[in-house]
Amino acid sequence: ATALRFRPNRMPIDEARTPLDDVTGYNNFYEFGTGKEDPAKYAGMMRTRPWTIVVDGLCDRPGRYAIDDLIKRFPLEERIYRMRCVEAWSMVIPWVGFPLASLIKAVGPRSGAKFVAFETLRDPRQMPGQRSSVIQWPYREGLRLDEALHPLTLLAVGLYGQTLPNQNGAPIRLVVPWKYGFKGIKSIVRIRFTDRRPQTSWQMLAPREYGFYGNVNPAVDHPRWSQAKERRIGEFFRRKTLPFNGYGEQVAGLYRGLDPRQLY
């Protein structure tokens, strides 16, 4: 990992940051296996340079963007966010990155663009987990354009001040702090603007269990467990899960008029 230059965090959070060992040692990144320790063991096989992101679909400046150009072009900043996994555990992670909105504005979405679709690298030689079809590769995620443009939505390239470890989604991943962790797609190789709601991996696998929105919502249980509480990594007793993971003040407006029970 190399040190990154970034603007320090401007959104203080009075919760302890999850130790680096836990952030980098306990991951869901099925491309490297379905065990929580698999990504730390096997993600070293992934080459993260050179790395380009294909931007296409309904935008004015589609093309191939090199990761290092993006890091030079957009000022990096630290964001300390809560991360709530759909499996009812959580962390507090100091990310380093730039708002997704900066990239979107730079490529100029057309008026028809309503959604942004993302894809992870697909390469079974570098990602041994892809040799079995636990999910349909490549991993896919998506956001509504207004969600993607929200100032909290981050493209992270680092954590704890250093470049992103592979197991956390190097070299670039999405972080949407009011949504469950599975929305935070890792190792992104493609960003596409579209007029219709894109397919997302977990919805394709189990539509009854994982919604498109994936908003953290303690009122809507996962069919197999309650979402009312969460276990913060490093703590013994569970905490109450907050609506929108505690970011409701900033994001609830995005969903005005939608049935909150649909927002999971």
Next chain:
Amino acid sequence: MAAVKRPVRPALESALVWLLCAAPLLLILWWGFTGGLTANPVEFVLRELGLWGLRFLCLTLAVTLLARYSGMPRLMRFRRRIGLWAFAYVTLHLLTYLGVAHEFDWAEIATDIAKRPYITIGMGAFALLVPLAVTSADAVRRKLKPRSWRRLHRLVYLIAALGVVHYFLLVKADTRSPLLYGAIVTALLAARIPSWTGARARPAR
């Protein structure tokens, strides 16, 4: 010399079996002291204890077959002990679920049992396991007719199957491991079919 040696071997065997049965628990405890329980110890211990419960159920089923077909009838001496260790791991799994994962929040637990089939099935499997553990004691066993005892203990087939279903229903996407256990339990039960049909063919005694 021989007279001295003879009792040593069964005692050694017995100690070895005991140690092997306790090994997973000792390993979990060791990890607990050395920080090896992952970033999410509660989830990890819960999962490990459940897995060992299922593995020991499989072992219990396997012992009968091994004793019968591999010419090691003496293995049968250990079947009860292995079965009781299965009960121990399942009980510790349940206690971890109740006390640690859910902090004895009975309302929450009741909702879980009522709403979530894999919890309902897990609880059912445990409830069926209790009478088997109780009737494994010699004093209790003697009070039952051998036939009723055998019939009762056939419940273990159902319990192992329920254990697999419980496991299958709880995984998110990767069903390979529960399917493997499903195959193992199926094979262990299928291997008994010849002796069942054989028993029926034999004249009644």
